[in-house]
Amino acid sequence: MRPIVVRVIRVLDWPTYDGWLWLDGYQLSAKGAAVARRTLFVMSAGLIWPDTPAPAARPSTTRTPAGRGPVSVR
16 A cells, blocks of 8 residues: 545545544645545544645736737628
């Protein structure tokens, strides 16, 4: 067995044993791309929650008007 990295999208409100959770999420590849959707039954004590990453800086996008040519009306 080896651990997987999952992006959790929700904690399901399903009945479980004390200390266990149902999670919905996406399994991530080494590059961080989602490769499979997973529903996991996990022991909360066995989870490693990383610190929340800072939002990625988005490159500024400047909008330029579309070039407009002559219009013909019939």
